[in-house]
Ligand SMILES: Nc1ncnc2c1ncn2[C@@H]1O[C@H](COP(=O)(O)OP(=O)(O)OP(=O)(O)O)[C@@H](O)[C@H]1O
């Protein structure tokens with residue numbers, strides 16, 4: 001027997017490794033392979049071509065890329081604005097009530113995302129819960145945002161809130177109060193304390209939350225379909241129709257590969273430029 | 284120490300946390316340029332009082348006056364005071380230079396000016412100037428202590444507060460930094476308010492010392508006065524190991540020890556003294572032949588001797604009541620008796636201190 005076969009750790013890891021190989025790496029490699037196959041083919045055994053890559057430009061797929069990237073960026077900015085105060089409260093102010101907030105934020109995650117988004121449709125619909133109630137109470141309806149970009153952004157912010165909130169809570173609870181007191185003692189105003197002490201020290205949480213929600217929003221599909229109607233097409237939507245409706249696997253593959261490459265490059269460069277350990281002074 | 288008008292006045296300061304009273308009515312005047320040290324055991328309210336003075340907490344009652352004006356409602360960032368924290372509170376995400384310059388940056392000083400001042404302060408505190416770009420957590424404990432001090436000096440406060448900044452350092456480094464702190468005090472001429480639980484540390488540095496116990500200031504005075512005239516048993520014992528006998532008054536010049544019934548002569552009884560404690564420091568007690576002619580004598584057996592480096596300590600068990608007397612001598616005054624042998628110890632009436640209960 002070879003020596004590595006006698007190591008219990010390696011042997012125990014084999015099933016999982018095999019599963020990952022077949023279930024994760026395999027499909028990924030196939031997607032990469034298909035992106036080089038001629039359009040509308042269903043076999044990997046053909047001469048590789050770059051036709052799919054050029055068609056991304058000629059068929060204007062960059063428009064849906066643009067929408068996905070911009071909406072993801074807007075979502076991250078809004079999430080930072082919304083989550084920061086809540087996270088601050090949970091980390092520093094609420095005390096034992098912070099657990100209650102955690103539960104309230106987590107419970108909706110137990111319900112399928114699509115169902116929650118349909119809930120928003122009912123809420124925002126013309127003569128729906130919001131519009132209807134306002135009409136009945138004040139005789140004035142709500143602005144109609146359903147099936148438009150603002151509704152998509154609303155959905156994205158709503159769905160991905162926990163993924164921004166919890167990293168921020170951890171980031172903020174890593175900021176020692178005594179450092180903020182020291183800053184105040186040396187004349188810093190609240191704004192200066194925020195800028196000079198709190199934000200830099202909470203940066204690991206801010207970055208991780210932003211990264212997480214940006215990538216999730218970048219690949220999102222349900223929000224634009226359910227709340228956006230036909231308003232815009234996001235890249236994940238294009239990928240889905242390429243694989244299903246259009247039956248053009250190479251086209252779907254090339255879009256997936258580009259999306260993965262973009263997200264991967266973003267994460268790679270961000271975490272190479274910012275050293276999290278350095279930010280919080282561990283090194 | 285100057286005797287100009289007090290820069291800082293505390294008028295009946297009280298701080299409660301819920302039911303608990305951490306600071307219980309403190310009155311104190313601190314003069315401009317003074318090195319004032321607050322000494323007290325753990326939990327006596329030292330940190331609490333300093334937090335009130337720099338404005339991080341608000342007193343529950345009482346008034347704080349700075350140069351005669353009440354500053355109770357002035358928030359910490361608008362008070363001309365600065366504190367070096369027990370934990371130093373250096374900013375881990377900034378370099379040494381970034382930390383020292385922090386107060387100047389807050390005040391909006393231009394980068395060039397900030398850097399000059401930081402380098403100046405680093406030289407004053409004997410920090411290598413090439414540490415400017417070093418990360419602050421890569422510095423040693425003693426260096427970090429100096430950085431914290433430099434940062435506080437950069438703020439240029441009217442009063443500088445220190446909350447046991449040296450307590451985490453080893454003995455020798457602490458001694459060095461105590462002396463340096465004293466030098467910095469002299470060079471800058473600023474008012475320093477220092478907290479420690481070590482009276483020895485307080486003695487080295489202070490113009491005056493305030494002794495705290497359970498949220499009250501039990502005695503305030505010069506190191507000399509506190510050492511020689513402790514107000515009560517607590518203060519006396521705080522100064523280190525002492526011989527303490529519970530006594531009651533016989534007449535103006537004599538007291539009787541409770542446990543042994545022995546009668547001792549004192550220099551003079553306190554006004555209205557009925558009973559209390561007789562404090563005799565180990566170093567004033569004579570042992571052997573030099574004790575035999577003294578007014579106050581106790582006989583016992585020698586049951587232990589230790590070397591304390593430059594000094595020797597003997598323990599003598601009194602034959603009357605079994606009290607363990609401490610006697611300290613310099614090496615060249617060593618007592619040559621054998622253990623378990625009879626020995627006489629004694630002291631002059633003027634070397635003992637009588638304190639009320
Ligand atoms: N925020 C607070 N809430 C409740 N009690 C407090 C608070 N801060 C301090 N105390 C209590 O007040 C008392 C005095 O605390 P303080 O920190 O002033 O002591 P200290 O003299 O600085 O002690 P040490 O030498 O250990 O630092 C302690 O019994 C402490 O438990």
Ligand SMILES: [Mg+2]
Nearest residue numbers: 329330331369
């Ligand atoms: Mg303390």
